[in-house]
Amino acid sequence: PPYTIGVICGSIAASSINRRLARALIKLAPDALQCSFIEIDQLALYDRDRDDAYPPEAIELKRAIGEADGILIVTPEYNRSIPGALKNAIDWASRPYGDNALNRKPVGIIGTSPGAIGTAVGQQHLKTIMSFCNAPMMNEIEAYVQYKDGLVDDDDNVTVESTKEFLSTYMASFDDFVRRVLTVLPKADG
Numbered sequence: 001p002p003y004t005i006g007v008i009c010g011s012i013a014a015s016s017i018n019r020r021l022a023r024a025l026i027k028l029a030p031d032a033l034q035c036s037f038i039e040i041d042q043l044a045l046y047d048r049d050r051d052d053a054y055p056p057e058a059i060e061l062k063r064a065i066g067e068a069d070g071i072l073i074v075t076p077e078y079n080r081s082i083p084g085a086l087k088n089a090i091d092w093a094s095r096p097y098g099d100n101a102l103n104r105k106p107v108g109i110i111g112t113s114p115g116a117i118g119t120a121v122g123q124q125h126l127k128t129i130m131s132f133c134n135a136p137m138m139n140e141i142e143a144y145v146q147y148k149d150g151l152v153d154d155d156d157n158v159t160v161e162s163t164k165e166f167l168s169t170y171m172a173s174f175d176d177f178v179r180r181v182l183t184v185l186p187k188a189d190g
């Protein structure tokens with residue numbers, strides 16, 4: 001069957017290279033994956049005093065994550081960790097206690113940076129956070145993409161053939177991963 005994938009970009013910058021990468025990944029995804037963005041830029045700062053009265057943007061975030069079969073997080077590394085905007089979204093998604101939208105949700109993590117180790121440290125931080133949220137993560141394959149000008153063109157095409165092939169393989173693996181996780185952890189159990 002087709003699977004719905006919520007794509008979260010960790011950067012809220014309109015000019016984000018990670019959003020560019022995300023759009024390219026959506027284009028390279030197998031037909032069985034129906035990908036759409038889940039936006040995090042309208043969320044207020046998480047406040048546990050609002051656990052009993054979630055704001056509409058946070059309710060919508062949880063609904064979108066809950067309905068998706070899998071989540072793909074495409075994120076930059078900020079100061080060797082993840083952007084605050086992404087951590088904030090995860091905090092909203094994970095609460096109130098006992099109603100964690102990320103519980104058992106298959107997750108893929110990928111990112112790009114101009115730096116040579118292309119988000120590797122930030123991704124490790126994200127894995128620690130998502131482990132606590134009980135989200136099964138695709139550990140193989142990993143993808144650390146060093147961004148060079150023009151890597152993704154304005155039509156969301158990857159211009160370097162070897163990178164394009166690698167990213168296609170990444171999305172095929174993610175499709176396979178989501179399929180396998182849902183076999184043992186059906187969504188209704190979430």
Ligand code: FNR
Pocket residue numbers: 011012013015016017018019075076077078079080081112113114115118119
């Ligand atoms: C960065 N950048 C960065 N790059 C990196 O490889 N490791 C890092 O720790 C950081 N730290 C960092 C902190 C902050 C606050 C900013 C704004 C930037 C550079 C970063 O990779 C670059 O700006 C990317 O373009 C950010 O991704 P988006 O927003 O374009 O998707």
